[in-house]
Amino acid sequence: MGTFAVTGSASGMGAASAALLRDAGHTVIGVDLHDADIVADLGTDEGRRTAVQEILAAADGVLDGVAAIAGVGPNMRDAAAVMSINYFGPVALLEGLHPALVRSGAGRAVVIGSNSATTVPLIDEDLAELALAGDEDAARERARAAQSAMPPEIIEMAPSIGAYATSKFALARWVRRTAVQADWARRGVLLNAIAPGAVLTPLMLGSTGAAAEMDPDEFPTPMPLGVFGHPEDIAFWVHQFLKPQARFTTGAVLFVDGGTDAAMRPDAQ
Numbered sequence: 135m136g137t138f139a140v141t142g143s144a145s146g147m148g149a150a151s152a153a154l155l156r157d158a159g160h161t162v163i164g165v166d167l168h169d170a171d172i173v174a175d176l177g178t179d180e181g182r183r184t185a186v187q188e189i190l191a192a193a194d195g196v197l198d199g200v201a202a203i204a205g206v207g208p209n210m211r212d213a214a215a216v217m218s219i220n221y222f223g224p225v226a227l228l229e230g231l232h233p234a235l236v237r238s239g240a241g242r243a244v245v246i247g248s249n250s251a252t253t254v255p256l257i258d259e260d261l262a263e264l265a266l267a268g269d270e271d272a273a274r275e276r277a278r279a280a281q282s283a284m285p286p287e288i289i290e291m292a293p294s295i296g297a298y299a300t301s302k303f304a305l306a307r308w309v310r311r312t313a314v315q316a317d318w319a320r321r322g323v324l325l326n327a328i329a330p331g332a333v334l335t336p337l338m339l340g341s342t343g344a345a346a347e348m349d350p351d352e353f354p355t356p357m358p359l360g361v362f363g364h365p366e367d368i369a370f371w372v373h374q375f376l377k378p379q380a381r382f383t384t385g386a387v388l389f390v391d392g393g394t395d396a397a398m399r400p401d402a403q
């Protein structure tokens with residue numbers, strides 16, 4: 135049985151993933167702002183350092199897998215915080231835990247992106263490149279500046295939608311660039327992303343009010359399957375990516391979104 139770190143373990147997809155791994159007999163080290171084995175704010179340098187140190191201590195320096203799931207939605211007011219939590223959090227955590235994944239001999243890492251990266255027409259490529267260059271201060275500043283230039287009706291609907299979509303776009307790009315580096319690929323550490331669509335978790339329910347009762351056909355983006363996702367639908371794929379048998383896939387971004395991305399971009403591959 136393996137040892138896995140799961141961020142965002144207190145709620146939604148993270149809680150469902152942690153439960154699935156525990157049910158399969160694995161040891162799970164949960165990280166979250168509350169109700170977790172390790173309580174840490176992954177939106178800050180200090181919280182990320184604490185999380186890495188405490189995970190390494192709890193795992194005795196060897197990890198079979200990491201699921202970086204913690205994140206916030208487009209409803210968060212502070213666009214800078216969205217970049218820090220959704221992009222810099224998972225990247226710092228995975229970089230810090232990389233040696234422990236190498237030590238397992240078949241390390242697996244999976245991050246949660248979003249289909250907003252391909253379906254929301256507000257991607258700020260320059261902001262994404264600042265993030266990819268590791269310049270958190272500059273990225274935070276640009277995210278706030280871009281937010282203040284957004285039309286008021288967008289701010290009212292989803293105050294950080296631009297930073298949110300861009301944080302997930304940059305994260306997917308980081309996964310693809312990093313997964314193929316020799317110190318990941320040739321050391322047995324596979325790194326993939328899942329891009330969920332609308333999933334019924336507190337994050338989505340909080341942002342759209344009565345989303346649970348909402349008709350998927352009335353949702354702003356197309357829902358070809360006619361249903362919203364549940365946290366377990368994402369946890370299923372998290373679990374697959376973390377298995378040692380998942381040994382020929384790295385740098386992939388898997389849409390788990392009920393068909394939204396395919397409906398909006400049928401000819402993109």
Ligand code: NAI
Nearest residue numbers: 142144145146147167175176177204205248332333335337
């Ligand atoms: P959720 O709100 O149920 O769970 C997110 C968890 O992350 C919470 O337990 C929260 O406390 C934790 N978290 C937030 N900020 C944190 C921080 N600074 N440090 C440590 N932990 C923190 O939401 P859900 O939906 O399960 O979200 C999981 C991931 O899925 C997020 O990255 C989110 O952006 C992404 N996502 C969600 C979608 C949805 O429709 N629910 C769609 C696409 C992506």
